[in-house]
Amino acid sequence: MSAAGKENGGMRRGRGPMGHGPGMMGGEKAKNFKGTIGKLAKEMSAFKIGLILVVLFAVGSTVFSIIGPTILGDATTEIFNGLMGKLSGGSGIDFTVIGRILLMLAGLYVASAVFSFLQGIIMTGVSQKLTYRMREQISHKIHRMPMNYFETKTHGEILSRVTNDVDTLSQSLNQSLTQLITSTATVIGVLIMMLRISGWMTLAAVLIVPVSLIMVSFIVKHSQRYFKAQQEYLGHINGQVEEVYGGQVIIKAFNKEKDVQETFDETNDTLYRSAWKSQFFSGLMQPIMMFVGNLGYVVISILGGYLAIRQAIEVGQIQSFIQYVRNFTQPINQMAQVANMLQSTAAAAERVFEFLEEEEEDQMAENHVMLVENGEERKVKPTDLKGAVEFDHVHFGYTPEKIIINDFSADVKPGQKIAIVGPTGAGKTTMVKLLMRFYDVNSGAVRIDGYDVKDFDRSELREVFGMVLQDTWLYHGTIMENIRYGRLDATDEEVIAAAKSAHAHHFIQALPGGYNMVLDEEASNISQGQKQLLTIARAILADNKIMILDEATSSVDTRTEQRIQKAMDNLMKGRTSFIIAHRLSTIRDADLILVMQDGDIVEQGTHEELLEKGGFYAKLYNSQFEQSA
Structure with a gap:
């Protein structure tokens, strides 16, 4: 666990390589199905022109296909009358x-196919744009969320919200909306x-619908x-796979492969059961609807034959009606499938x-810090600050019921080197989080150059700080790009100068590719000490007024520690x-x-003053000295 994790008392409740995650409960229904569909409709309103075109083309395609059976029935009637006429001595x-008639029928079906093709292209575009927009919203949302959220998830x-849920939403929406329109029109x-054609035959066909609806509503x-549970446990599976993948060394070192496998099997089994049941219910739709539909064909055929004998309808109309009955039950089948897809859509x-509506950090300051310059007021910029820091009777707790920082006060002058020491859990990293406004104090104040940190926009406030942490963070890219992350407009020469100041230039040149060497996703192709030197180079390049170094040398050997200390x-x-x-x-x-x-x-x-006092610091220092001896 990182220093941040240690100091906040292990706020992150997520599973470790062998643990269980939160929320491991049975599946549940959507909390607000109608509300979710309403929000989705609001999101889609941005693409209303495309959706209107989809509706028009879908209805047009449906209308052309609906007229087809009537025309085909006319052809059947013409053939039947011709045969009967020839038997009576007619021309045949x-x-x-x-x-x-057949040429007209072919034209109608071609037009229907073209309209269907056009609405499919437009709907695919709409669903993909919606997916893009939602992923973009999630990405922006992540940057506005408080640190507490990431420490408890x-x-x-x-990641499941960004990948699985958005993909499910896109795929099911693309299919369900089009089918809903065409099925309704059909x-x-x-x-x-x-x-x-016939009111009596229509009544017989319509009586099939309630039976279908009862079965569909039950399913x-x-x-x-089960659809909700399937999405829920898919997220848990993703979390376990990701954490186990990252913790392979620890798992193998402690021979915990069996425990990890058992934990995964337990979650996977729950996912299997919910997925199996959801797919089972989904699969029931088609056979049930086919069975009901076949019963309808029997009734319609008997009734149609009776009416044709009584010359109430033409023979070709029986054929047309049977096709219409098929076309009538098919959209009901599709509506049943759409209902299933809508459940999946709503769950995702x-x-x-829920993620997009999570509580956000208040990014903007209520009262901006103003500076009088040449008789005019202007907003204080990060570059105006000198770096004086004051903690004024600070009280803070991650929850209001449990205050962990009690009456903390300190006055730091610009350019001073301040060391914060104490046992694990004493609140050292917590103080840094308060300074950078990852959390706000319960009472008291944190000030920079006499200005309360709450009077700065969070993003502008954090431009004042540079950080080098125990857990180095480097991304997949070249060494040059990773150092330049501290200041994106820096030239290659400035990057190299920062690397030299961090005592990293020598080892970088010795690497294959030098500054253009590509680090892998875990930066495992360089040593821990080299990673730390690169993060220090990045911080030097950023040139911030206040530096925070959190356990920066705790995970390296003594020789590397000396190099890092110089940097x-x-x-x-x-x-x-x-x-x-x-x-x-080191301090x-x-x-x-x-x-x-x-x-x-x-x-x-100071170090000497505290040793002379012979208090808590002296005990800590002497205990470390004795251990090293």
């Missing part, structure tokens, strides 16, 4: 008329055409919770919207620096040492 079948759960159009009612959309000395020149360290030998030359215990500063002074 008029193939010219039949040809014209697993990476897999968060049901209405077919009903009109059936009524034109949908029981399937929603609800999780996305850190260059980094801290002329800057206010806060050093969080467990190795007390002997600090201008001020703050000794923390249980959230309070119990001692403060």
Whole structure:
């Protein structure tokens, strides 16, 4: 666990390589199905022109296909009358008329296919644009969310919102919306055409619908919770896979492969059960609807034959009506499938919207810090600050019920080197989080150059700070790009100069490719000490007024520590620096040492002054000296 994780008392409740994640409960229905669909409709309103075109083309395609059976029935009637006429001594079948009817029928079906193709292209574009927009919203949202959210959620759960849920939303929406439009238009159009043929036969066909709806509603009612559970546990599986992949060395070192496998099997089994049940219910739709539809064909055929004998309808109209019945039950089948897809859509959309509606950090300051310059007021910029820091009777707790920082006060002059020491959990990293406004104090104030940090926009405030942490963060890219991350407009020469100040230039040149060597995703192709030197070079390039060094040398050997210490000395020149360290030998030359215990500063002074007092710091220092001896 990182220093941040240690100091906040392990706020992150996500599973470790062998642990269980939060929320491991059975599937549940969407909390607000109608509300979620309403939010989704609001999101889609941005593409209303495309959606209108989709509706028009879908309706047009449906109308053309609906007219087809009537025309085909006319051809059947023409053939039947021709045969009957020939038996009576007439001229027989008029193939010219039949040809014209079939040509017209072909034209209708071609037009229907073209309209269907156009609406498919437009709907695909709309769904992909919506997906792009939602991923963009999630990406922007992540940057506005408080640190507490990420310390209480697993990476897999968060990544699942960006990947699985948005993909599910896109795919199901693309299919379900188009089918919903075409199915509705088909049901209405077919009903009109059936009524034109026979009211009695239409009544018989319509009586099939309630039976279908009862069965569909039963299945949908029981399937929603399983679709919700499927999405839920897919996120848990992602989290476990990601964490186990990253913790392979630890798992193998402690022979925990069996435990990890058992944990994964347990979660995977829950996912299997929910996925199996959701797919089972989904698969029931088609056979049930086919069975009901076949019963309808039997009834319609018997009734149609009876009406044809009584000359109430033409023979060709029986054929047309049977086709219409098929076209009438098919969209009901599709609506049943759409209902299933809408459950999946709602479950995914609800999780996305829940994420987008999470509480955000208040990015903007209520009262901007103003500076009078040449008789005019202007907003104070980060470059105007000198680096003086004051903690004024600060009280803070991650929850209001449990205050962990009690009456913390300290006054730091610009350019001073301040060391914060104390046992694990004393509140050292927490103080840094308060300084950078990752969290706000419960009472008291944190000030920079006399200005309350709450009066700065968070993003502008953080431009004042540079950080070098125990857990180095480097991304997949060249060494040059990773150092330049500190200041994106820096030239190659400035990057190299920063690397030299960080004592990293020599080892970089020795690497294959030098500054153009590509680091892998975990930066595992360089050593831990080299990673730390690169992060120091990045901080030097950023040239911030206040530096924070959190356990920066705790995970390297003594020789590398000396190189890092030299690099850190260059980094801290002329800057206010806060050093969080467990190795007390590294902070002997600090201008001020703050000794923390249980959230309070119990001692403060220089190294020599604190040793002379013989208090808590002296005990910590002597215990480390004895251990090293």
